Amino acid sequence: MTNSIEELGSADVLLVTGSNTTETHPQIGRNILEAVDGGAKLIVIDPRRTDLAKEAHIHLNLRPGTDIALINCMMRIILDEDLADDLFISMRTENFIPLRDYLHRLDLDELSATTGIELKKIHEAACIYARSSKSVICYCLGVTQHSCGTDNVQAVANLAMLTGNVEKKHSGVDPLRGQNNVQGACDMAALPAVLPGYQAITDSAIRDRFQAVWKREIPAVPGLSLTEMTHSGKDGAIRAMFIMGENPLISDPHLSRVQETFENLDFLAVSDIFLTETAQHAHVVFPAASFAEKRGTITNSERRVQLCRQAIPPIANCRPDSEIIMELGKRLDCPGMDFESSDEIMEEISLLTPIYGGMHYDRLEQSHGLQWPCWNRDHEGTEFLHKYYFTRGKGQFTITRHQEPAERPDRTYPYTLVTGRGSYHHYHTATMTRNSKRLVREYPEALLEINAQDAKTLQLQDGEKVELLSRRGKVRITITITDRVQPGTVFSSFHFFEVPINQLTTSVMDPKSKCPEFKVCSVNLQKVKHD
């Protein structure tokens, strides 16, 4: 997030796109609703009528995969209405003219038809967003999990820069991170092309700095992304894997390909707090300690590094992941794998990671955490990003063009399947939540949301089981008839291993981010015939 979470509560306009915030980020959802109660305007872009969309002043229920067309349409309206922030554009951005000329060539009615939303509604939303100087955009995986995910994000950035709604308090662009510490994992370079603190692995000066401490040569070539690894296939380059706290045999797209990869690995080790579906395929399983059994930090969406204290000693033979890695490292003759504690690990992080330069345990202990960038001990952390200048200097406008999702509905597969998280009660592959009896009681089985109109056409009753098929596989799933989805679109979660919805999803991914298109694939529904 460029903003802090608390800033959302005092924004005047909140544009939430591709995020079911109240269900998936309750704390942030609360701030958004507080702003709404205080008189702020809420615009929600989502193909589904989520609880948050019901609270919105304007709900833009676009056809899945048409985000760029919608944002371009909004930007063109902003130009036509003379609501662009010319001063901001000239002072803080570059490459505006090509975007402006491109937008002027677009046909508004055509864009509106592409999105399936009437132009009047888009017009109203664009004006509300552009007229306020305290407008915030929150986005989540509904924006990124597309074959054009990177361009979707660029379009959102264009919109914010066009109206000068960045670089100050109460306005910015806020990706909401999907796990408690996914921000921290990225910060620590659980990404293929960077070293901790987003320092490029291709930069030899940076590599030298790390090599001096790690006493190991660091490869200059970026590694593979997750989907590239799990989809490497039968004769792929990946021969062995060590997986920590991830369950790709449920969570990755086009599961038959993932299965093929896993079945042909020479060696698989998994470290997790429960025996996941992926761990069941492992040659070696390490029982890992949970958050409550270890000390360390968690970095949340607003870049806040928070100290998490150990509440109980590890149960039975469980050990913190860091210890498991160090023990493995020692056996592999890797130098420097003898950290006494997470405190010592943080000492190295602050040494090698400029944005974490001022993150010291004694400071974190005395506060509710510090927000990076935090350059040194005297730095108090950063409330919002891009004050005075963007990371790269000037903000760059880049033209984004609408492109259709990899799969479009056709006669064989006439429905669009959107996947995501299903409720408050389960989290991702439900590794943890299905071990809670109460949560299982509240949400016992996978459900497919379908519009009443489609259910009628298919002669389906609420609670009936259907066969859901795509070009890649099929699952059997119970339907729930609801107005949350539009006709032609169905929605399901990926929480239940009995209904592995990712058997159906496509392996097409964004060429730059390598993020799979989890949000759109074509499916068909068939009534289950009883004998």
Next chain:
Amino acid sequence: MIDLQEMILEKDRLIPLLRKLKKESRLIAPVTNKHGDTLLSEINNIDRDTIDLDRQPQNSLKSFFLPQQEILAHYSVDTTGYNFTAPEAAKETIYFGVRSCDLTALLYMDLIFSKPAKDASYYDRRNRSVIITLGCNDPFANCFCEATNSGPYLDYGYDLQFIDLGSSYYVAAGRRKGADLLNKWDYFFRTVEEEDQKIRYQLFLEARGRFNRNIQVSHACHKLQEEEVAETIWEKLAGRCYDCGGCAYVCPTCTCFSVDDMAIDDSHGTRIRSWDACTSSGFTRMAGNHNPTDRTRHALKQRFLHKLKYDYQKHGKASCTGCGRCVDICFGGVDITTFIEMFTRDAS
């Protein structure tokens, strides 16, 4: 023996008195831990565990009398059939520094667990308890106990009630066990002077004027007897409810529970009672997926009507004690005060 009903305890004598009391029973009091959380907790070392009477404990008395999870019975199976053994008996416990709202809630729980028959494990703990309350001179940010007739001072129900007069406590006995304590430890106390009475009365008046929030609880109770709540209000509230159950768990009067048998092995197990919440759809769901409550529209209906309408009909008093904990915990901002404000504001 003189029946001592009201006495003065100089503040310097508090710890010495509690030290004596702790020798005879378990002592529970509000303690602020090193993470800054104030909780009613067992005092293990009266010199090290600093009792904090300035902050509201995050937990109420509920968890001590109806634990979040408790063993109702152990069972074993052999050739003769099932054998049940009762869990360990409760210990004599003195609760010190309990707020008026929380004692009022306990009196309500006494009622709930007395019919149709007395709940054995609840009353085992209750009968072995002594409750010493502390009147609130300075109500906390979200409190509204005056509107629910459960504070800031109490007229009855306590074993002992402490009122902070500045350098001393005005201590009143409300029940036999409290009077017995005053008698037993009479040398710690002095008699009440007219001046003490005057200060106490003044503090009470001032405390009543210090509430941040003016919640129209009795107006809501009356109005609920006469009219239905608009569907739009229920739907608005349900749309904002995150189904976390936080309100029910922090509430001192929410007593919904579930009972599960947990097998340890083929021939042994335990019967466990744990907190539940009427706001959860699984709590009311029946076979064949029938559910009298539609969560999407009525998630909070039972919760609020139970407290403000049904209990008012049954007992003449709402079963909300104005402690304000649900206000602090609710993610969606749809606590009972939101409901009362929406409902009483409604022009209809």
